[in-house]
Amino acid sequence: MIYAFKEIEEKWQKSWQASRLFNVKADPKRKKYYLLEMFPYPSGKIHMGHVRNYTIGDVAARFKMMQGFEILHPMGFDAFGQPAENAAIKNKTKPDIWTYKCIDWMREELRKMGFSYDWEREVSTCDSSYYRWNQWIFLKMFERGLAYKKESSVNWCPSCETTLANEEVVDGGCWRCSTKVKLRDLEQWYLKITDYKERLLEDLEGLGHWPERVLAMQANWIGKSSGVEIYFRRKDNNAIIPVFTTRADTIFGATYIVLAPELPLVKELIKGKPQEKQILDFIDKVTKESKVIRTASDVKKEGYFTGAYAVNPVNNEEVPIWVADYVLMEYGTGAIMAVPTHDQRDFLFAGEHGLPMRIVIRSPGHQVTTSPENLSEAYEGPGIQVNSAQFDGLNNQEAKVKIAEWMEATKIGKIKTHWRLRDWLISRQRFWGTPIPMIYCKACGVVPVPEADLPVELPKDAPFTGAGGSPLGKVKEFVEVKCPRCGSRARRETDTMATFFDSSWYFLRFCSPKSDKLPFDKEEAGYWMPVDQYIGGIEHAILHLLYSRFFTKFFQDLGMVAFKEPFKRLLTQGMVLKDGEVMSKSRGNIVDPDSIIKKYGADTLRLFILFAAPPETELEWDDRGIEGAFKFLNRVWRIQENLMPAASPEVVRVLHKTIKKVTEDFQDFKFNTAIASLMELTNAIYQSGADKEVFAKLIILLSPIAPHFCEELWQILGNKESIFMTRWLEHEERFLIEETVAVVIQVNGKVRSKIEVPADISEDKLKELVLADEKTRAWLKDSPPKSFIIVPKKLVNIVI
């Protein structure tokens, strides 16, 4: 009655493993397909997000395998990171012990889902056999000047006692623990990803199979903007104050300039002025505030007049120099020209402080120039230049170019491009990460660990108390070393790498996970890479993907790979929701995959999660839906009880239609409609019966989705070899040919009747039959048809 999913699933999981069905080797004679899903952090338990991600991947992998591809489908663990340290403190254990235990649990859970991984390629980033190559890569970057150290004001999470990259600050809080982030000055290691900004931006164009919005997010993050650096001059000593603008067309409307509080020039300008103390206090306040509080939109812009003046180079007008917190030190030159009439931020600020305004662009609709007093907001749209000397009358788009060129020619400015992308801060004051392979020697300075001394391993017995920063610094044997250069006493770097480093190249490691000469074997990577299909969550749309692209380009420069992009196709799967909300512990709405597997089996879970929604959209978990999936499998199971000697032509026709549809849908990752058509085939079989051949083909079509279930039925049907060793099906057109077709008759675009006609009917004959149709004639009455629109085999529209 109900198929024995538990026994069946265990049986086949063992069998696949024993027969090494999914273990692969590069075979240059065959076409390869590298299917990769983003590897998980080993929390110990898989959640529905994992189930969805990996099920989508597994179906694609098995489908491609049956289509004859040599398929690489690996899995591993992104195993470094803070949670292991927290767990170690909480459970009085060590991060490594904790992590490896979690990996064991997690691997077991993944195995229970029946995923077709080549487990012999498993990697964990916390193995020294893996992270030694992080260190190797870091040293190569250091050699090339791509890894460097600098003191800077960084985001600091007081709770985690670590620095955070800007990307890791979410809504003013730490991305992990949400504690309010502070600013702190520290010496930190950076990677010069900005050296790759042009390539990272340009090469997005070759990624036609990536989702549009991911490409947009990446481009946005890199943030190229073209404009002009304009040289204002100090009134007192004629020194240059450069400002950056993308709106050179508004330069004649610049009525003051504003400096970022951190700009050193500010202190110079206010020296000895009455407002010196007030502004110093302001600078002090701003620099202590985290960036997030400062940029909160509801906070009022604060600013002060420095008492100094600058000269606008286009008209020699004297303009006051202000300092305000809405100008950012990190972008452009840290100074802006303010055009209140054509920039809303400047407009608000000017209004507040009574600063002058001048209109320089008139909107096309207005014949008369409105005076600034009448403005209720800045006009940021297109228009005609006014009050702009020789540029009056031009439209502002043209003027923007002309003014920029003029400034460059007269040396009062320079055409420049600015980028949003910053170098990547990778230092973390944590224990559970890759030690940065650097040594500090009093005599020699910063000395890289020689390649031969790698890996720099994490000490096994660091004290975990939870108090005061990284335990690494407290392990004498780790910290105290001899300088590799001069042999005198030296000190090891105790910072570790951000875990995004680990995941920026793991897809290459999977090609040759045991390689001990290099991070990966060139030839193996040459065969398998790039990844043909990458699948993962949209939350990695920016950072992980950008860093992976950066690393790939770096390897390209080292001559280790011959391609420039790591991931050919990208699919970002939607989240799994319960009652319209993301599943989370705090909401208490988690559905544990394990409990579903126990109740219905992995195949049912896989089927449901694919059927409930297309992969990219959000998926609403539905307990009744899973029952439906289970019901369907049982319905298929029972077909074997009533096999007939021969199937009806109708069932054969539906079968071939289904082969066509499922094949196309699998190719496009449209699993929900593929399953719908498998259900239709099943319904047709229940209507008019199936023979063994039709049933076997249904099983093949279903097998990537419900692998254990289909493997068992395949064996019951008398097959000795695994169903995944059989070739995928191809439909035969001859079975799809229908003798008659139903043609819809419309009158003036409205459906009025329907007739059954021979499929190969001529247009004239069809018209004749249509006009002979009773219902149609009633609608036509006396009005003669003006024209016929005929869509062959589908529709006739009569216009009267």
Next chain:
RNA sequence: GGGCGGAUGGCGGAAUGGCAGACGCGCAAGGCUUAGGACCUUGUGGGGCAACCCGUGGAGGUUCAAAUCCUCUUCCGCCCACCA
């Protein structure tokens, strides 16, 4: 403020510009059964006895024909954001 998506029955969702609502859930009726929350069959957008009419967030438009294309608009989601 910028960017990218969405909006279709009671619900999840289908529809190369060509029969809106495939498939599933739910619901209803019937069958089978000692019983069933199992299984099988049938029905199921709304209104109407019916003929028919109305229906894809809203308003226009293009077209013989629009969920689909265009313009405007409302609401929702995600990402980025004092980036000059």
